[in-house]
Amino acid sequence: MKKLYKMKEYPQTKINRIKRGANRGTYNVEKINTILDAGFLCYVGYIYDGKPITIPMAYARKEDKIYIHGSTGNRMLLSILESKETSITVMHLDGLVLARSGLHHSVNYRSATLFGNLKKVEKDEDKTKILRLIVDQMVPNQWDSLRPMYQKELDRTLVVEFTIETASAKIRDVGVADEPEDYKLEVWAGIIPIKQIAEYPIPDEGKPKSMEIPQHILDYYEKNK
Template identity: 40%
Template sequence: MAPQSHLIPSRSAKRAQYDKETIYSILDEALFCTISYAAGNKPFSIPTAFVRYENKLYIHGSVGSHFIWELEKGVPVCISVTLIDALVVAKSAFSHSVNYRSVVLFSQGVKMEEDALKFSVLEWLTNKIVPNSWDYLRPMKENEVRKTTVLAFDIDEASAKTRTGMPNDEDEDKPLPIWSGIIPIETTRRDPVPDDLSRNLPLPVHLQPGKA
């Protein structure tokens, strides 16, 4: 994936990566993205769930959503995703940083018209948010699918940017008796909590600890 000029970062350019494997791995781990676009000379930035399949990123929304209406027109968008792995604590505030993995991509939305494909996208997205849950749930009705718009975005103009490792302290700061290192950050799924209607129901296998 060759970098376009607008994909080359102005700072820390050496952290940029353009291979699909890196980009895909970050997109597949992240649950939410932020879609930014301009409409009526005003900027908009909307967080939403998404799923990647092959070289496309998919989102869904109500057919009555103004957000979806704008995007299905094919307006140019910038989609961003960030995963935070650790806070990097240096010996000076100036050298503090973050270990992260991020993706920025530029694309345009295309409305999916085929119900079969919409069903597939909704299944992929559902199983991404709650793994292995689609077949357990009450099947989605055709009228529910008709009330849902699915948009696809090509992942052709995309770049990843990452940082790993310990602080990069200035040479004169390294001898200082000030603690430095990293504070790892993890996003974990805790044990499910039932609502009142499910208190007497057994926890399904796909929701048991270690499964989701």
């Protein structure tokens, strides 16, 4: 069977098919991966004690896998491992769309919602490789500048592998959509672009105060300032 990450589009199912605003939807694997790779924070849904809960988590993607981690007592990770499935959402806000009517105010965004199954990563070697992926998805090349992990840290860490079975994305990247008669009104309308930026790195107390900032951190700052 052909692996999903080699497919051009995710299969459309009852759970991932976009009904509202379908013209903004896509099932294209490459476009969805681009949305996933543009960030490192996702929202994971789960049921705990009969109540729905959504929690933000750091993640990394490799092919058709998403990796998340937490403590071995993390109730969300334990809950989704017990259910053997979950959904994950990633969203980037790109702009505020200010219309002539309150009803037509909107936002420009890129979002992807993933559905799939998951399993616990057992081997320390595999856990270490995945934690490296997560750290480096946050700041590229950061892992190599760190001290090696202690065994007690690995023992306290639960790593989960989520395999994307199907997914969909929605993208809005257009201007105001007002009622035809409203374009004659003396009301300002337009877009306020939104961008997440990095400010100049601030060293921690102690030795970092007297150290040069590593080049990979300066590179990240220059790229994202």
